[in-house]
Structure formats: structure tokens, C-alpha cells
Amino acid sequence: AQRVTQPEKLLSVFKGAPVELKCNYSYSGSPELFWYVQYSRQRLQLLLRHISRESIKGFTADLNKGETSFHLKKPFAQEEDSAMYYCALRSGGSNYKLTFGKGTLLTVNP
Amino acid sequence: DTGVSQNPRHKITKRGQNVTFRCDPISEHNRLYWYRQTLGQGPEFLTYFQNEAQLEKSRLLSDRFSAERPKGSFSTLEIQRTEQGDSAMYLCASSQSAGELFFGEGSRLTVL
Numbered sequence: 522a523q524r525v526t527q528p529e530k531l532l533s534v535f536k537g538a539p540v541e542l543k544c545n546y547s548y549s550g551s552p553e554l555f556w557y558v559q560y561s562r563q564r565l566q567l568l569l570r571h572i573s574r575e576s577i578k579g580f581t582a583d584l585n586k587g588e589t590s591f592h593l594k595k596p597f598a599q600e601e602d603s604a605m606y607y608c609a610l611r612s613g614g615s616n617y618k619l620t621f622g623k624g625t626l627l628t629v630n631p
Numbered sequence: 632d633t634g635v636s637q638n639p640r641h642k643i644t645k646r647g648q649n650v651t652f653r654c655d656p657i658s659e660h661n662r663l664y665w666y667r668q669t670l671g672q673g674p675e676f677l678t679y680f681q682n683e684a685q686l687e688k689s690r691l692l693s694d695r696f697s698a699e700r701p702k703g704s705f706s707t708l709e710i711q712r713t714e715q716g717d718s719a720m721y722l723c724a725s726s727q728s729a730g731e732l733f734f735g736e737g738s739r740l741t742v743l
Contacts, residue, residue, distance in 0.1 A: 525673075530671075564634075564635075564734045564735060564737070565674070565722065565734040566733075566734065567731050567732065607674070617662060617664070617679050617681075617686075617687075618676050618679065619674075619732065621674045621675070622673050623671065623672055623673050624673050
């Protein structure tokens with residue numbers, strides 16, 4: 522069975538500080554990993570995916586297969602980054618079903 | 632196209648009543664998904680359509696739940712004989728094949 526764990530329910534940082542949202546997964550095959558974000562009163566939307574290896578809004582995430590992690594990082598947090606962040610996994614054999622973590626609520630204080 | 636649309640946005644019902652939610656996906660998307668989200672949890676997969684064919688149903692979807700996607704366009708999710716445990720946000724998403732999922736704003740169900 523596949524599982525996604527986000528150990529922090531809440532994360533609070535000050536503007537300009539680095540931020541790291543942790544995500545660990547368990548899956549025996551080759552997964553696809555994603556980060557989704559939900560800003561206040563907005564719908565859930567894709568932030569980035571590991572296969573793209575891109576930086577979106579200053580965020581990056583590297584898939585570490587040895588540690589089965591896909592942590593989301595940003596060197597300098599901004600107030601507008603405050604949101605709910607969900608890590609999600611899609612198995613290679615099932616290219617339609619996403620398994621989500623429980624989410625981390627990030628608050629960036631001024 | 633304004634994205635994935637869900638109606639109603641909020642439904643309050645009494646236990647034992649039936650409710651139906653509708654999802655209008657992005658028009659060119661061939662895949663449609665239903666997820667359920669309860670307080671403090673991430674979205675959980677319920678079911679998935681490729682065009683009009685329902686290809687998988689989660690074991691979370693009891694016999695009281697039924698989903699349809701006639702003609703491969705909009706979809707409905709019906710819950711019969713609602714229970715308090717059905718209270719949740721029901722999310723619809725669509726995608727073009729295995730591409731990015733686009734979510735709707737959700738339909739919140741409150742069962743009294």
C-alpha cells in the first residue's frame with residue numbers, strides 16, 4: 522500500500538526565513554510525487570511535480586529515493602506563501618490515483 | 632472556460648435523505664475524479680472516469696454511493712440514506728489523460 526506522511530500539521534516562520542515542508546512516502550515501485558497548495562478561499566492547485574524539476578514561486582522539491590522523501594523548500598519565505606500544502610503520490614502502475622498526505626498549514630509572519 | 636465547476640457548494644441535509652452533487656469538468660478533459668476530504672485530512676480518492684466509463688471505485692465508496700458520467704461530460708455523485716459520517720467536502724477534478732489534475736472548489740455536505 523502507498524502512504525504519504527507529512528509530519529507537521531502546522532509550520533510557522535517569519536518573512537524572509539527559509540522554509541522546509543517535510544514529506545515522506547512509502548511505495549515499493551517508482552512513484553510520481555507532487556506538491557499541491559490551497560490558498561485561503563481558493564481551490565486546490567498543483568504547485569510542482571518531481572519529474573519537472575522546476576522551481577515554482579521560488580519553491581523546489583527533490584525526490585530522494587534513498588530516504589523516500591520529497592521535501593518542499595524555499596530559501597526566503599513570503600507572506601503570500603501562507604497556505605495549506607499537500608504532498609501527493611501517484612504510483613507508476615496507476616496513473617490516475619493520487620494519494621495525499623494530511624497537509625501542512627504554513628503561516629508566514631510579517 | 633472557468634475551470635471545474637461543482638454544485639451545490641454547500642448542502643445541509645438530515646440523516647437518511649438522499650443528496651446529489653454535480654461536477655462540470657474542463658470541457659476537453661477526458662478524465663474525471665471524485666475525492667472526499669474530511670477535517671484534518673488530505674483528499675481521499677473515491678472514483679475515476681475515463682470518458683463515460685467508471686474504471687475504479689475505492690472501497691470508501693459504499694453501496695449508498697453512486698457516481699455517473701453520462702456521455703463523458705458532467706458527472707453526478709449521489710449519496711443515498713445519508714449518515715453523519717458522510718459529512719465532508721466532496722472534491723471533483725478533471726485532467727487530460729495523465730496530465731495535471733484541476734480541482735473544483737468542492738461541495739460541502741453537512742448531515743444533521
